[in-house]
Amino acid sequence: MTMQYQAREGCLQVCLEGELGHHEAIHLMSQLSALVEDHLPGQLILNLEGLDFMDSSGIAVVVQTARKCAGYGGRLSVVHTPQQAKKVFDAAGLDRLVDIC
Amino acid sequence: MRLLKKDQINQVTLRFSSRSANEGFARAAAAAFIAQLDPTMEQVYDIKTAVSEAVTNAIVHGYRDTLGPITMTVRLYAPASVEIIVRDEGCGMENVAKAREPMFTTGGSDRSGMGFTIMESFMDGLRVRSSPGRGTTVTMQKVLQARAQV
Numbered sequence: 001m002t003m004q005y006q007a008r009e010g011c012l013q014v015c016l017e018g019e020l021g022h023h024e025a026i027h028l029m030s031q032l033s034a035l036v037e038d039h040l041p042g043q044l045i046l047n048l049e050g051l052d053f054m055d056s057s058g059i060a061v062v063v064q065t066a067r068k069c070a071g072y073g074g075r076l077s078v079v080h081t082p083q084q085a086k087k088v089f090d091a092a093g094l095d096r097l098v099d100i101c
Numbered sequence: 102m103r104l105l106k107k108d109q110i111n112q113v114t115l116r117f118s119s120r121s122a123n124e125g126f127a128r129a130a131a132a133a134f135i136a137q138l139d140p141t142m143e144q145v146y147d148i149k150t151a152v153s154e155a156v157t158n159a160i161v162h163g164y165r166d167t168l169g170p171i172t173m174t175v176r177l178y179a180p181a182s183v184e185i186i187v188r189d190e191g192c193g194m195e196n197v198a199k200a201r202e203p204m205f206t207t208g209g210s211d212r213s214g215m216g217f218t219i220m221e222s223f224m225d226g227l228r229v230r231s232s233p234g235r236g237t238t239v240t241m242q243k244v245l246q247a248r249a250q251v
Binding site for chain 1: 121122124125128143146147149150154156160161182203210211212213215216218219222223
């Protein structure tokens with residue numbers, strides 16, 4: 001999996017590509033955590049358009065990143081979620097905690 | 102859900118080490134094998150997701166701080182059903198019912214506790230057998246195509 005980001009005017013946009021399972025999640029979580037600490041974004045947009053596959057590890061990544069953002073007064077939105085990943089988020093009812101579209 | 106032995110049309114068994122790099126291998130292998138039943142894209146993703154959860158559980162919980170073997174068997178049944186068995190010989194668990202509850206996890210904050218919930222909702226049948234000190238076996242079944250009505 002690869003991650004790219006762009007920071008502009010308090011908004012941090014992160015794009016993920018590839019597969020996101022437990023193997024990838026551990027590294028991704030610490031990368032995202034470091035990004036939030038470096039940029040303290042008012043809004044973090046997680047773009048999942050390039051994701052080929054995601055399992056429940058993605059739920060933990062989103063929940064932890066949302067908490068991290070909220071801790072600094074920011075907000076996480078998940079956008080361009082592929083159908084497969086959406087189904088995993090829905091099984092956990094994650095859209096009640098985080099903006100997902 | 103009950104699949105009949107006489108309707109079994111193909112089978113593969115893979116045995117691999119409980120390294121997290123093998124999670125991607127296991128789900129890709131399962132997806133490649135079930136392609137013989139001509140599943141829809143959504144069915145392939147459902148099965149890949151459930152396999153990923155079962156194999157990750159074996160790696161994260163079964164062999165918490167150790168390495169050990171994981172066996173995955175995929176059986177195809179006529180006209181179009183699949184059974185996947187993921188077995189580890191790790192630490193096992195006392196309370197399977199508790200482990201199956203949504204949001205329950207003995208893992209760290211990197212685990213969501215949703216693994217069994219996803220296996221249950223993405224497959225048509227799930228059975229978990231575990232014995233402490235001996236390991237855990239997860240059996241999942243899914244119908245890919247409804248039998249023709251007579």
